[in-house]
Amino acid sequence: MPENKAPLKPTDTELEILQILWQNGPSTVRLVNEEQNKTKETGYTTTLKLLQIMFEKNLVTRDEESRSHLYQAAVTEEETQQSLLNRFLDTTFRGSAMKLVMQALGNRKTSPEELDQIRHLLKKLEDESSASDS
């Protein structure tokens, strides 16, 4: 059981780095930096410093065995998404998940397969709620 007190609020850059770590697994500073540079030129020490800060915040762990440390996300993508989603929902959609969903679906082209998946989820949610009504 993680003992993560704080509501988990990575900054924009921290989130970018987390994405890289989630996608690549344990990575050296250099690798993270190279990934970052695909999007936006970033100095090596900048990346290093960020990772060090994230380490202090317990957003990442690191393996110091070899000379170039291996950094790894200490939070899962799902829990981070959930946390950010809740915050976003409150600040931007005044807490209305419905409205967010409607806009997300409405203004983006969603494939029929995806729509179908959502339909399944809806059914499941409905079943669950009626089951708990007993």
Place this chain on the structure above:
Amino acid sequence: MPENKAPLKPTDTELEILQILWQNGPSTVRLVNEEQNKTKETGYTTTLKLLQIMFEKNLVTRDEESRSHLYQAAVTEEETQQSLLNRFLDTTFRGSAMKLVMQALGNRKTSPEELDQIRHLLKKLEDESSASDS
């Protein structure tokens, strides 16, 4: 037709203020400040300055007729939500609207009525997409 070039990225505090303006319509600095204070103690001139900055950024307009100016949101809630949603989707969910929707629905209790509304939307989306396939 608005000539809004920038992708519309209000900061957190700016968004709070926009929310207040959307809910209350044209408002004086004082009113905005009082609303803010319900959540978080904020000095009067702090609010004033923010509104002035937002005015320069064209996030709000103002009526200077009477001594206490009336500020009004210059962007709609919907377009702002849409813009922030797109950004959020990209940075946090790597662009997958589906995943966001699933998490939004899954981890929050959504009422049967709301689920039903979404179901209607799904149907509409489906109809539209098959219609445009002609």
Place this chain on the structure above:
DNA sequence: AAGTTTGTACGAAAAAAGTCGTAGTAAATA
């Protein structure tokens, strides 16, 4: 009319986030 209250304007401090240079050391290589 003098004084108090309620405004705006605006510079500048404080806080938060991101960037980078320099020092020092281990490892590779010439």
Place this chain on the structure above:
DNA sequence: TATTTACTACGACTTTTTTCGTACAAACTT
């Protein structure tokens, strides 16, 4: 072994965002 390369540590500078103090003016109050 001397040199160059690849790392970490860390302080400090920059930029962005937020907060606030002070100055000054209009409009009420007495």
